[in-house]
Every structure is written in C-alpha cells, then in structure tokens.
Amino acid sequence: YSNLKYAIKDSIGYVIINREPQLNALNQETLDELQDIFKHFNSDDHVRGIILTGAGHKAFAAGADIKEFMDLSVIQARWLSERGHIIFTDLIEASPKPVIAAINGYALGGGLEMALACHIRIASENAKMGLPEVSLGLIPGYGGTQRLPKLIGKGQAMQMILTGDMIDAQRAYELGLVNEVIAQDKLIARAEEILQKIFTRSRVAVANAIAAINAAEDKQQNGNKVEMDAFGHLFGTDDFKEGVSAFLAKRTPNFE
Numbered sequence: 259y260s261n262l263k264y265a266i267k268d269s270i271g272y273v274i275i276n277r278e279p280q281l282n283a284l285n286q287e288t289l290d291e292l293q294d295i296f297k298h299f300n301s302d303d304h305v306r307g308i309i310l311t312g313a314g315h316k317a318f319a320a321g322a323d324i325k326e327f328m329d330l331s332v333i334q335a336r337w338l339s340e341r342g343h344i345i346f347t348d349l350i351e352a353s354p355k356p357v358i359a360a361i362n363g364y365a366l367g368g369g370l371e372m373a374l375a376c377h378i379r380i381a382s383e384n385a386k387m388g389l390p391e392v393s394l395g396l397i398p399g400y401g402g403t404q405r406l407p408k409l410i411g412k413g414q415a416m417q418m419i420l421t422g423d424m425i426d427a428q429r430a431y432e433l434g435l436v437n438e439v440i441a442q443d444k445l446i447a448r449a450e451e452i453l454q455k456i457f458t459r460s461r462v463a464v465a466n467a468i469a470a471i472n473a474a475e476d477k478q479q480n481g482n483k484v485e486m487d488a489f490g491h492l493f494g495t496d497d498f499k500e501g502v503s504a505f506l507a508k509r510t511p512n513f514e
C-alpha cells in the first residue's frame with residue numbers, strides 16, 4: 259500500500275494510516291486501501307481483532323484530503339460520501355472482529371468519522387477531536403451526522419457539528435466519545451490489552467454481540483429479533499457447550 263502500513267501479530271491486525279506529512283488525511287487512494295485491508299482482515303482467520311491508528315505522534319487522521327476537493331463535481335462528491343459510508347459501515351462497523359480506534363492525535367472530520375465507525379475508541383492525552391466541516395462550507399460526509407448523536411446525544415453532537423470546535427481527549431471522555439484516555443506511549447499497548455482480553459472469550463459470541471449491538475441502530479433491522487435469533491443460535495455452538503461446562507466444572511473455558 260502507498261498510504262497504509264499493516265501487520266498481523268498475536269492475532270491482532272494493525273492498520274496504520276501512513277501519510278504523516280499530511281496529518282494522515284484520507285485521500286481517495288487511502289480509502290481504496292482501507293477497503294482492501296479491512297476486506298482482507300475481516301476474512302483472515304489469523305486476525306481476531308483490529309487496531310486502527312495513525313502514523314506518528316500528531317494525528318490519527320485530520321479528515322478527508324481537502325486538497326482533492328476543489329476539482330470534484332456535485333456528482334463526484336456525492337459518490338465520495340457514499341464510498342466513505344460503504345467502507346466505514348460495511349467493513350469497519352460491521353466487521354465481525356472487534357475494531358479499536360487508537361486515537362493518537364488529531365481526529366478531525368472524516369478521521370473522526372472513521373473512529374466513530376470503530377467498535378471501541380481510546381485516545382491519547384494529546385488527542386483533539388472535532389467535525390470542522392461547516393468551516394469549509396460542508397457537513398460531515400462519512401457518517402458523522404448519524405453516528406455522533408447516537409454516541410454522545412443529539413444536543414452535544416449539534417454543538418460540536420454546528421460550531422466545528424475541537425475538543426480535547428478529557429472532554430471527549432466526559433462526553434462518552436472515547437472510552438479511555440491513555441498516555442500516548444501506552445496507547446497501543448492498552449488497545450492490545452483490551453483485544454487480548456476479548457480473545458479469551460468465545461469468538462462466535464463476540465461476533466454475534468457486535469452484530470446485535472449494531473442492529474439496535476439499524477432502521478432496516480429489528481434489533482430485538484437479531485438478539486433473540488443470535489442467542490438461540492449460540493446454544494448450538496461448541497463454544498456454548500465449552501463455556502457452560504467450564505463454568506459448572508469451575509475451570510477456565512478453552513474456546514479453541
């Protein structure tokens with residue numbers, strides 16, 4: 259890839275936006291590459307969870323690449339927004355594997371929207387987050403108007419989106435936008451620790467939990483029905499038999 263670094267280690271797939279001089283801004287080629295790597299990781303059995311972060315110490319991703327905007331027609335811009343939605347929704351949010359955004363600096367515009375599509379967000383102490391699109395005469399285009407209100411409430415999301423102001427990591431924590439604030443040099447280690455904990459649980463149960471939680475917010479689905487179906491389905495799995503047998507025998511389950 260020209261704009262991403264990636265690796266697989268200890269069952270974790272790492273995706274690192276690698277455009278440090280541009281503060282990891284998401285140009286269209288980066289979107290293509292994100293689509294490719296997430297397709298890969300989502301179907302690779304060696305990967306049980308994913309960490310998404312930005313190269314360097316300054317930015318997670320400072321938004322869509324504004325330098326590509328000037329030449330876009332109305333139709334091309336509409337399609338760009340749709341592509342962002344498709345990649346973030348179908349490949350990141352709907353990934354059956356837990357995806358953690360390790361927000362290591364600026365997460366602005368499309369960069370914050372990418373983090374919003376992840377299942378868990380943790381931020382370094384120097385992180386700054388915002389949706390500044392109105393200052394460009396735009397609105398968030400990669401799902402921000404839909405995901406931010408669900409996460410932090412409509413009123414707080416309105417204020418962030420209408421003012422375009424940035425908030426710091428501590429404020430993001432208070433709002434529930436990030437789950438934890440960590441020293442920058444410990445950020446990836448903490449993301450790894452969270453994933454390794456999840457890996458001790460049943461893989462099929464984790465995937466079904468993600469799908470049921472996502473269904474709650476999906477107007478096309480009946481979330482209650484998705485939960486009931488998944489709950490019933492899991493009773494037919496080996497992991498269920500192992501998990502319950504281990505509990506009754508007072509031992510640690512071995513899901514592999």
Ligand code: CAA
Binds near residue numbers: 281364396
């Ligand atoms: N697109 C393209 N280039 C960007 C960029 C972006 N979103 N953000 C930063 N860069 C580039 C700068 O142009 C600069 O490049 P040059 O050295 O070639 O000039 C380089 O990264 C470093 O940036 P700054 O010199 O501006 O760094 P700074 O420390 O002074 O400021 C910043 C940091 C406050 C994050 C500032 O760069 C900034 O405001 N960036 C734009 C943030 C933004 O508006 N994001 C929303 C984009 S629109 C969007 O995302 C639409 C959508 O919803 C899909």
